[in-house]
Amino acid sequence: MTVVVNHHGVSAADVLTVARESATVSLSVDAIAAMTKSRSIVDSIERDGRPVYGISTGFGALANTFISPERRAELQHALIRSHAAGIGAPMPREVVRAMILLRIRSLALAHSGVRHIIVQALVDLLNHDITPWVPEHGSLGASGDLAPLAHCALVLMGEGWVLGKDGHRINGGDALMAAGLTPIELSSKEGLALINGTDGMLGMLILANDDLAHLCTMADVTAALSIEAMLGTDRPFHPSIHAIRPHPGQGLSAANIFRLLQNSAIMDSHRDDFEHAVQDAYSMRCAPQVAGAARDTLDFARGVAARELVSVADNPVVLPDGRVESTGNFHGAPLGFAADFLAIAACEIGSISERRVDRLLDVTRSRSLPPFLTPDAGVNSGLMIAQYTAAGIVAENRRLASPASVDTIPTSGMQEDHVSMGWAAAVKLRRVLDNLTSLLAVELLAAVRGLQLRAPLQPSPAGRIATEFVSLFAGRPGPDVFLAPILEHARATISGRDLRQALEAEVGPLA
Known part of the structure; x- marks a missing residue:
């Protein structure tokens, strides 16, 4: 190639x-x-x-x-x-x-x-x-x-x-x-x-755009699995609901979640139950509003990158008419702003994901799932500390979401008296996305544990496929095991394409 x-x-x-x-x-x-x-x-x-x-x-x-x-x-x-x-x-x-x-x-x-x-x-x-x-x-x-x-x-x-x-x-x-x-x-x-x-920061922005596009889809997947495991309703994700608030990213995420939740015996078991069918918690029913806003932010960042790809950012520039002119086109503000905005968006996807994990583990809010998703709570702690890990990562992402591009330190004898910090913004964006991968990995494991614990009720086809994937490295709920290797496998499943491709083969393309 x-x-x-x-x-x-x-x-x-x-x-x-x-x-x-x-x-x-x-x-x-x-x-x-x-x-x-x-x-x-x-x-x-x-x-x-x-x-x-x-x-x-x-x-x-x-x-x-x-x-x-x-x-x-x-x-x-x-x-x-x-x-x-x-x-x-x-x-x-x-x-x-x-x-x-x-x-x-x-x-x-x-x-x-x-x-x-x-x-x-x-x-x-x-x-x-x-x-x-x-x-x-x-x-x-x-x-x-x-x-x-x-x-x-x-x-x-x-x-x-x-x-x-x-x-x-x-x-x-x-x-x-x-x-x-x-x-x-x-x-x-x-x-x-x-x-x-601006080649370094532009390169990192392009790589980050590609990573976040995939993670937005996987965030919809883990959200759907969590909603199903917590006996949530699919009604807030119906296309008619999102047609009346036509943010494009929101509509895409809602369509993903709605499709992933169809044909579920777990969902059917409570479809007409008043307690379960009226209002779910925000972390469940607002999932497409948050992930969708991140998608729209990603579209903005892609536009910035596309314009920069056809831009001349050198200084001085040599013009066809023979002039050599000094410019300010090298200033990284457009890229720094985009990277900072993406970091904020990615941080929020991870934040709402962690809230769903906490809900899955809490016996008072999980709708009859056992404490910390272990059948023998007390002797066993289940996924208790996995949620601690997720909480710590969310806290770090919140620190990293603080914009780098609002900072400036004069250099070169005050000739370069305003700088963009665009490189720093792009570097920390990569860290935020790596952290987001970990957060979605924790949710993937917790959601699948929840689906397994709903047996003998059968999950949706999407839930069944996800359960099969995760069971290969995590097994079924039981006595506590060494969790770190399982979480590493879950990270690889989130960042990789195999699970997504298997889901798409079942439910159709996911945006």
Whole structure:
């Protein structure tokens, strides 16, 4: 599988394919031609001796410092070395691969004035599975993701670190040599063009959008299973109810839950019971309102990412008419806002999920299920502490939902006096989504335990399929067992696609 990058950019699907499926990359002929034309403008500026930021001047607060022609290549190399100043644990391979592809995309838009051999060198990193060691801390989302991108560019120069197969770092020059690649020599403008842009935060946002889309569906699944186990009603999820409040995400989630609850002997057992058929708790009947609002937030974030994918976020930019202009397009505010908004939405999906878990475990509210979903409460504690774990994760997600993008710390001698913190917003969003996976895993286990304890009443076809999946690693309710491995299996079931595909084969596609 190969993703071809042309001078119009790439799609979100391309980013996912390269980042997560290790697709190879190539440059189109038109992209190479466009970059060559853009580079000719930089070369003409060099010949004319005009003072232009990033070509014949220093950077940031040093923008008024003139650099003589014989030192301009040195300037570009020094820029990369000084800006590769990150610290902390390495970013995951998928994030770095997404970031590199997006930098290729940015340069191939042909507004950066670099030689195409520089872009080909980035392509070679991806195609030889060389993943630069990019520390977690370093970007403020100011002139984009300067430090993370500099760590990638440093490897092109045969320096810096690369993420080894065993998780350890190895020398960048050694990694190039082992792959038969040669370090590159930068020319004027090229160092700056390699690091100025929003590629890191955009890559993480695209990955997060994909993850949250799946988790929204799985949240509908676990909600339906919990509602069925707690003898809830399917009436609040009927399409007519959501037609009168036409938020699109809400309608999709409600349709999922309604379909998953059909043909259930458990539901039929109390359908005409006044106590069970009037009003369920908010965490049950408002599930589509919360998950649906998250879906609508996701649509917003997808729109932001789609616009950024066709944007030129470099600085300065080389325009077709020969002008080289300084811009503020590198500022990460649009991406930071979107990531923060998604973190809030994902936090709430997890929060309402934990409330359903607590209700399932509470004998006073679970509608006759045994305490903590164990048949022999007292000697056994059942899922009591699994709910503690979920409560702790919800608390952490609430802290992480505090927006990063409202913060700013002036840098570069007050030249960069307002920064976006977009990288930080995207990093913590990934943590929130990982936590959400754990929360839905706890609910999956608790809901299935509840369905098992309703025997001999039979659950819906969806409930039966979920019970079969979970029973493979969790067995049936009984004496207490070591729960951590079971929860890890439940996490894998939530993040994976097998359960979802089995459910869709039974009830039809889930949104």
